Amino acid sequence: MPPKAVHSSSASPTDAFTSLWKAYNDNTSNRLKFIDVFLFFLMLSGIVQFAYCVLVTNFPYNAFLAGFSSTVGQFVLAASLRSQVNPENKDEFREVSPERAFADFALGSIVLHFFVYNFLG
Amino acid sequence: MFSFRRVLFLAAGLASLVGAKSSTGNSVLVVVEPKRQDDFSIFYDGLRDQGYELTFRAPKDESPPVIEYDEAKFAHVVILASETKNFAKDITPQSLISLLDLETNLILGLSTKQTPLASLAPEFSLILPPPGTPLISYFPKREESPSLIPITPSKYDATEILNKDLPPVWFSGVPHAFGNNPLLVPILHAPAESFASEVDGGSADALVDAAEKGGEGLWAGSQLGIVTGFQALNGARVTWLGGVDLLTDELAQREVSNGVKSGNAQFARNVAAWTFKESLVLRIDKIEHHLVNATGPNEVYTTNDQLVYSIYISKYDPQKATWEPYSGIKDLQLEFTMLDPHIRSSLPPVPGAPGKYSTTFRAPDRHGVFKFVVDWKRKGWTYLHSSTTVPVVPPRHDGYPRFLSAAWPYYAGAISTSMAFFLFSAIWLAGEVQHGNKRAGKAGKTE
Numbered sequence: 400m401p402p403k404a405v406h407s408s409s410a411s412p413t414d415a416f417t418s419l420w421k422a423y424n425d426n427t428s429n430r431l432k433f434i435d436v437f438l439f440f441l442m443l444s445g446i447v448q449f450a451y452c453v454l455v456t457n458f459p460y461n462a463f464l465a466g467f468s469s470t471v472g473q474f475v476l477a478a479s480l481r482s483q484v485n486p487e488n489k490d491e492f493r494e495v496s497p498e499r500a501f502a503d504f505a506l507g508s509i510v511l512h513f514f515v516y517n518f519l520g
Numbered sequence: 521m522f523s524f525r526r527v528l529f530l531a532a533g534l535a536s537l538v539g540a541k542s543s544t545g546n547s548v549l550v551v552v553e554p555k556r557q558d559d560f561s562i563f564y565d566g567l568r569d570q571g572y573e574l575t576f577r578a579p580k581d582e583s584p585p586v587i588e589y590d591e592a593k594f595a596h597v598v599i600l601a602s603e604t605k606n607f608a609k610d611i612t613p614q615s616l617i618s619l620l621d622l623e624t625n626l627i628l629g630l631s632t633k634q635t636p637l638a639s640l641a642p643e644f645s646l647i648l649p650p651p652g653t654p655l656i657s658y659f660p661k662r663e664e665s666p667s668l669i670p671i672t673p674s675k676y677d678a679t680e681i682l683n684k685d686l687p688p689v690w691f692s693g694v695p696h697a698f699g700n701n702p703l704l705v706p707i708l709h710a711p712a713e714s715f716a717s718e719v720d721g722g723s724a725d726a727l728v729d730a731a732e733k734g735g736e737g738l739w740a741g742s743q744l745g746i747v748t749g750f751q752a753l754n755g756a757r758v759t760w761l762g763g764v765d766l767l768t769d770e771l772a773q774r775e776v777s778n779g780v781k782s783g784n785a786q787f788a789r790n791v792a793a794w795t796f797k798e799s800l801v802l803r804i805d806k807i808e809h810h811l812v813n814a815t816g817p818n819e820v821y822t823t824n825d826q827l828v829y830s831i832y833i834s835k836y837d838p839q840k841a842t843w844e845p846y847s848g849i850k851d852l853q854l855e856f857t858m859l860d861p862h863i864r865s866s867l868p869p870v871p872g873a874p875g876k877y878s879t880t881f882r883a884p885d886r887h888g889v890f891k892f893v894v895d896w897k898r899k900g901w902t903y904l905h906s907s908t909t910v911p912v913v914p915p916r917h918d919g920y921p922r923f924l925s926a927a928w929p930y931y932a933g934a935i936s937t938s939m940a941f942f943l944f945s946a947i948w949l950a951g952e953v954q955h956g957n958k959r960a961g962k963a964g965k966t967e
Contacts, residue, residue, distance in 0.1 A: 429951075430948075430951060433947065433951070444937060447929065451929045458924075458926055458927075459927050462924075462927035462930035463927070463930050466933035467930070470933060473940075473941060501945075501948065501949075508941050508945075512934075515937075515938075519934055520923060
């Protein structure tokens with residue numbers, strides 16, 4: 400691995416991105432990639448709402464807070480799920496099984512959405 | 521028994537209808553020197569014809585008292601003793617003011633002499649010339665003395681109080697200048713070519729002196745009043761007569777020109793009718809306020825509500841002694857006030873609804889304790905004042921629109937996040953199952 404990295408850093412930036420992308424594709428399991436897709440979607444959604452708030456209107460403000468914090472909260476929960484189910488972090492989360500991690504994620508999300516809808520209207 | 525009482529009530533009501541032609545009462549006290557009492561019989565008869573009950577009293581008599589047990593004994597008081605310097609103890613400037621506080625109407629006579637009444641006049645913003653200077657005019661040319669003047673009411677005089685086609689009025693007495701008091705109601709002004717001066721001798725020199733000083737110190741011209749009303753804020757009316765001779769039989773019967781009798785009798789009737797609250801008397805019957813398309817009033821209004829305000833006004837009709845709905849006010853205004861008028865709107869009469877004035881307006885976008893205020897003060901007319909307090913509150917928590925089109929990106933964001941969460945969970949759980957099943961095969965493949 401190390402020699403490869405050295406080689407790509409001396410090459411053009413596009414090569415760096417392609418090699419990063421290739422390494423990600425090769426070394427990440429499908430389940431983590433699936434979580435990453437979810438995270439990416441949440442990030443996009445949050446950016447769109449924030450841009451709308453800044454460029455168009457923040458009225459009604461409670462709706463903006465609810466919508467934006469739902470994406471942020473969901474992002475945080477999904478990110479912690481990702482770190483807990485990642486096999487590389489097994490040592491750190493010894494007592495948390497992947498099933499337990501998903502149950503925590505689901506419960507946290509349901510509570511989050513409950514608050515979001517209360518605050519939205 | 522019951523019906524008998526009812527008939528009694530009805531009879532009493534009818535009697536009062538016939539008797540009282542004033543809106544406030546028909547008892548009149550006339551304070552007059554006994555030796556001049558008979559000079560005013562035409563004036564008395566005019567009052568009696570209207571249904572007034574006259575009581576006479578000499579200025580120094582102790583009875584009947586004008587105020588007894590803090591109650592005004594008479595509805596109206598006429599003081600014709602304009603040259604008397606000493607009155608009984610209960611007729612003083614202070615007691616006359618107390619009478620006004622008790623809503624008693626007064627007709628007060630002035631003269632060239634320094635009397636208690638003359639010292640009271642400045643309190644009503646009437647500025648009298650020095651004692652001993654009656655109003656004098658050498659025009660029009662006539663046989664009478666220059667201090668007896670025929671005056672034709674002009675358009676600057678109180679046309680609403682006086683009859684339209686009033687013949688010239690004989691006047692003899694003192695004029696007065698007006699102070700800066702908005703409650704004054706000038707009824708009759710002095711003629712333009714008249715002035716106040718001593719009658720006998722030296723007056724021409726005084727005139728020349730005054731003319732050289734640019735008219736300074738000269739009491740002259742049509743700015744002077746000779747009969748002036750005053751309506752106190754509580755509605756009591758006072759009329760100051762520059763001279764009581766105006767009311768005498770002699771001047772009432774004297775001809776102003778060949779075959780034309782003077783207007784004095786009619787003028788006295790008009791002045792008494794105004795002072796004793798027969799004419800130009802209005803009252804507010806009731807007010808209403810409610811939301812548009814509602815019938816009853818709300819205790820609380822919300823900002824930006826459409827409000828309807830109506831006021832019902834009656835005018836006193838002395839002919840029938842009744843209150844009749846009156847739609848003749850053209851300049852009534854409504855103010856919706858919190859410290860300042862936030863809204864000031866005209867209050868026009870409603871066609872087809874006599875006596876009703878109504879307007880519709882939007883409550884301001886400001887909450888607080890507001891007042892509907894109608895405040896109409898015009899010279900000669902009864903003052904109309906009405907103030908109704910209503911709270912205006914912001915919308916309740918559920919009074920706002922719930923879902924706004926501007927917020928759809930936020931709603932879509934929240935909903936899509938939830939949908940994505942469910943989709944993610946479903947696929948994740950499905951993958952778990954597949955993952956468990958295929959773990960062995962998959963592991964074999966990769967390794």
